[in-house]
Amino acid sequence: MNNWLLILMLLANMSQCSENGSAPNTSDAAMAAHEHFDEIVNSDIDTSWTEKVVKSKAEWKKILTADQYYITREQGTERPFSSPLNDNHDKGVFICLSCKNPLFSSETKFNSGTGWPSFYAPFYSRSLQVSMDNSQGMVRDEISCARCDAHLGHVFNDGPKPTGLRYCMDGVALQFVKNAVIQTNSKALFAAGCFWCLEAVFENIKGVKSVVSGYAGGTEKNPTYEQVGSGITGHAEAVEVVYDPSQVSFKDLVRVFFAAQDPTQVNGQGPDHGTQYRTIAFYRNSEEKKIIEDYIASIKSQYSKPIAAQVVPIATFWLAEDYHQDYVKHHPENPYVQHESIPRMNRAFAAVKDLLKKGM
Numbered sequence: 001m002n003n004w005l006l007i008l009m010l011l012a013n014m015s016q017c018s019e020n021g022s023a024p025n026t027s028d029a030a031m032a033a034h035e036h037f038d039e040i041v042n043s044d045i046d047t048s049w050t051e052k053v054v055k056s057k058a059e060w061k062k063i064l065t066a067d068q069y070y071i072t073r074e075q076g077t078e079r080p081f082s083s084p085l086n087d088n089h090d091k092g093v094f095i096c097l098s099c100k101n102p103l104f105s106s107e108t109k110f111n112s113g114t115g116w117p118s119f120y121a122p123f124y125s126r127s128l129q130v131s132m133d134n135s136q137g138m139v140r141d142e143i144s145c146a147r148c149d150a151h152l153g154h155v156f157n158d159g160p161k162p163t164g165l166r167y168c169m170d171g172v173a174l175q176f177v178k179n180a181v182i183q184t185n186s187k188a189l190f191a192a193g194c195f196w197c198l199e200a201v202f203e204n205i206k207g208v209k210s211v212v213s214g215y216a217g218g219t220e221k222n223p224t225y226e227q228v229g230s231g232i233t234g235h236a237e238a239v240e241v242v243y244d245p246s247q248v249s250f251k252d253l254v255r256v257f258f259a260a261q262d263p264t265q266v267n268g269q270g271p272d273h274g275t276q277y278r279t280i281a282f283y284r285n286s287e288e289k290k291i292i293e294d295y296i297a298s299i300k301s302q303y304s305k306p307i308a309a310q311v312v313p314i315a316t317f318w319l320a321e322d323y324h325q326d327y328v329k330h331h332p333e334n335p336y337v338q339h340e341s342i343p344r345m346n347r348a349f350a351a352v353k354d355l356l357k358k359g360m
């Protein structure tokens with residue numbers, strides 16, 4: 001191939017990472033990006049619920065034993081030392097018998113001597129709800145399941161450290177899932193030029209579960225690629241990274257992010273120009289903000305120009321059209337992928353060798 005032809009081909013294909021596509025970006029697709037946050041290893045446990053479980057008395061009576069119904073639906077109390085769970089010292093998770101919502105980890109169980117299973121902290125923020133109980137001539141804080149309103153017991157202020165609380169539970173209302181493993185993943189959001197390339201880089205980092213391409217940083221709801229490409233939406237091409245924080249830290253991801261770009265280029269990366277290609281590190285809290293700012297401070301002396309990357313609070317992420325997902329993997333022959341994405345990936349990989357998945 002003569003050089004002129006090659007140059008013409010490159011000019012035609014390298015001005016931006018664009019391809020015409022007609023797949024609509026639906027809000028369902030945008031929501032799909034948020035579905036795989038908590039990975040449930042045990043199917044008996046449901047941490048991903050979004051709606052409460054509401055049933056009539058007759059419906060609860062059908063699925064519960066008389067004892068279970070009396071305790072959970074009529075605010076009953078079981079006899080002390082009657083539940084086998086009182087003496088259960090196995091590792092696992094105590095879930096709501098009625099709806100599978102995780103309530104307590106075995107890690108927070110302690111021997112209160114009362115004869116009722118006792119814990120000092122709930123499993124997570126969506127486990128329990130507290131209400132006032134004035135029955136039996138006492139003022140007590142009643143504990144019920146936040147998902148199905150099942151009565152579970154009461155909470156008192158005489159528990160052990162670190163909370164000082166004693167959740168005194170009716171074992172009848174609980175179900176024990178031995179050796180349950182619930183792994184909570186975290187999410188990070190980055191923008192740095194063409195998302196095809198950035199997605200491919202993060203997909204090869206250890207501890208990264210999934211990466212999807214989309215749009216963030218602007219105001220337009222449910223934007224299309226064409227709208228973002230016009231520059232009027234304020235959005236930038238971005239990738240959402242779901243990762244296991246026990247394997248890779250947010251700081252590591254920030255390092256990958258900066259290795260995958262020229263952080264001094266303003267409103268663009270390589271041959272792609274426009275605010276839709278600007279570089280943004282999004283943070284979820286002050287801790288992540290500090291990690292990003294500290295990292296920028298540590299690398300800025302390596303560059304002759306100022307760091308152009310924006311550091312901003314997390315924004316709504318809109319999933320891009322299907323044909324943009326895994327683009328580098330599906331189109332390795334594309335001239336832009338050949339001449340821009342792959343060299344950029346390789347530069348990033350060389351800088352973060354210690355963070356790559358095995359076999360990379």
Ligand SMILES: [Zn+2]
Pocket residue numbers: 096097098099100101145146147148149150
């Ligand atoms: Zn429940």
